[in-house]
Amino acid sequence: MPDVRLNSSQGKWVLLTTILGSSMAMLDSTVVNVALPRIGEDLNADLADLQWTVNAYMLTLAGLILLGGSLGDRYGRRRIFVIGVIWFAGASLLCGIAPNAAVLICARALQGVGGALLTPGSLALIQASFHPDDRGRAVGLWSGLGGIGAAVGPFLGGWLVGGPGWRWIFFLNIPLALLCVPIAARYVPESADGQSHGRFDVLGAALGASALALVTYALIEAQTGSLKVALSATAGVAAGAAFVWVERRRPDPMLPLGIFASRQFTAVNLVTLCVYAAFGGFFFLFALQLQVVAGYSPLEAGTALLPTTALMLIFSARSGALATTIGPRIPLTVGPLLCAAAMLLMLRVGEGANYLTDVLPAVLVMGTGMVTLVAPLTATVLASVDASRAGLASGINNAAARVAGLIAVAALPLVAGMGPEAYRSASAFDASFDRAMPICAAVLVAGSVLAFTFVRRPPDDCQRPARRTHCSLTTPPLEAAPKRGNTS
Template sequence: MSTDLAPPGVHARRWRALALICAAQFMLILDVTVVNVALPALAADLALGRTALTWVVTAYTLCFGSLMLLGGRLADALGARRVLLAGLILFTAASLLCGLAPNAAVLLSGRAVQGIGAALLSPAALALVTTLFHGPERARAIGAWAAVGGTGSAVGVLLGGALTSGPGWPWIFYVNVPTGLALLAVLPGLLPRNAPTRSARRLDLSGALLVTAATGTLVHGLVRAGDSGWTAPATLLPLLGAAALYGAFAAAERRTLTPLMDPRMLTRRPVVAGSLLMLVATALLISFFFLGSMRLQHVHGLDAFRTGLLFLPVALTTAIGAHLGSRLVTTLGPRACTTGGMALAAAGCLPLAFLAPTADPWTTLLPALATAALGLGAVFVTATTTALGLIPPHEAGLASGIVNTFHELGGAIGVALASTLALDTTPPSPTGFTTAFTVCALTATATALTAPFLIPRGRPHPTGGAHGAH
């Protein structure tokens, strides 16, 4: 049997393959938020301060997002199947390292390696989804994929609370090990053996280093703002350095023959619109989980399990929103779906800007977050469908890398800003949370108002045909 062709029966089992690919992606997305509820326990056991706690979340999302473009290129160069399996092996091993971590250095290193594994796995997985399915089936498959992105974040908070209160925080990482091994045992027999399309020797490694350094410097500046203030040199210098590094990355991509990100891809309005929506939606959702978890434990005194339990309805409404979005995006179009979803997110978040410290979280915080998550769940689907709706299969790895890059960078930037705004005192004060939720509400409102001008007219038709700017 040729390795250039899909083995017999693969396409007949494409829905089973999709289920397992989504399970792998679910594990990656879950690890963005699974640590949120465990942060107080991690701080106590490993003596972590505010900055270190922020990096427990952002070390993962930073490496995940910054290296996503390289992962997409590797999927095109080496074949999506082998890159997905390599990423899954790395992520599973790093999860074991995190669970065994005796100190902050080992934990942060493990989280970074987890992010590298995720950056290999995720774009390769989405590239496989877009090549295994065609016509109307591809829209349903992408809808299922996008739903995983929204619900995984919410379920991560619930699972993190249950595991932290039960066997302990190491198990938020240990749980990935049997899951990863099971997927490694089954996936190889279901995935097509696609042929490499580009020489791996010509990969743009310098571009990958530049964009990773730029994003890391940006996140560092945002985190430092919480300690030093927004006008302090310790904050402004990293932010200016990040801008310079992003400029160097853009210049390098225009010069190289094999750019990490084809600049022409960012001239296509659907890709730009979908990527920006993904950035904002993820920043808001991950910020909600971070802020909600910290407020419930520091202001209301809830334990990890009750904190995680409170997010169960949020997980359900995120899934419902994603399901509704996958249906409405093909009937109403992405403009209406995104505008309505962001307006709902703003309406849900607005009451949190006026929340009293003595308010019952079950009747105030919970319904507000659930309402916001319902809207954001729909936006995840419309962002993904808009960006990938007109991308041909041979560019699926690069396009999915761009979309997922903005997903994870949104998480890193969202948590950095939320931490800076809300955790400005020790212990955190209700005023800080009020400021952070106010910024979230204003961001959602601004996005809802600009979405009709940002998103192209019409409805996406993901058939794998030619694409162009709209």
């Protein structure tokens, strides 16, 4: 039984190293968008290169995150977590010294591999290390302190981009890793799942990642109209079908398709796809819009969404409690509608936009919508399956959100008619942004309709709680699988 107490010296070190590790991945998911205009200018990159700078990371992370959690269960959670931190830091160094866009994109893909190893491991270490009486408080502190990091991240990233330069948003991960790894090696107890058995679903992971990569490539390069694009799209669909076929027949699949027999679980994941597709497309374009069109500095663009993060940090626990009282259907219906209204308010953000009158109202409505929907969404995912599959269900939901963002970043510029050089022209980018925001709003409305139609209140005897604090803007929180024989 885990016996580390939170108020002990060891407990504090364990908590610190998990926060440092998860903060590395969280920072990169929030600050890179702010740096895109400077990256494009410095590396002479076109819009497709900027899309790949974001998507290469999300591609490997989304494709491998479920496998990363399984590796930790089998070979040791601390070992895989430390490998992930070292891998992530090494890839970050390569990102920082990248001489051109091609090297940066490859390095970002390697970062995603490291992220897939360390992201599920940070929470799993808390669940596996702390005494059951302290575990809930440890998770709350991990999430809350990580939330503060998420709030500071865009501000810090904007300052680095506008000051020392965009390369320092990647170099920042190196001292974090140098601090994290020795602490983990000395203070974090090793743990593994003794009942873990069977072969790893390497084929399933490869097929899933290949399908995502091929479809993403086809969407980003679609404007060229080349034969290669058509072949990539066809191969991507074929790889996706092969992935489903393999997962149906493997005894130990990475993605057990039987979990989707739960109508509630399937419905909430469809809502997740809609919501996080809209968020992914919006966050990719919004930082560009503020800098290219409105003339904001990287620091100003990085802090523009700070009120949204603050609202989630302060009110997500209350939102989760309200959803427990009234059920998830209303929050998951109303939340996306509020976010859709915020997308339409973003149409006011144009050339010379004033933050207080043009940007802040939309940001506050966006934050209110996200507060309303994120905690109930997570709680409903966990409540829709047996408690023993909570970790798997949360991992699938988190991966679904990342896949949605990946596809949105690839597809939205295409649908909005953005050319390869659109971000170099304020007028051209502004016109495309004005076409993109109603599309994001429509996707959110579709998510709201799905929630109203299919989401129902969990059974009264369901004891799976919502995460107490959450303020990541890009993905729902992960939930580690409960320890066998313990209550959590």
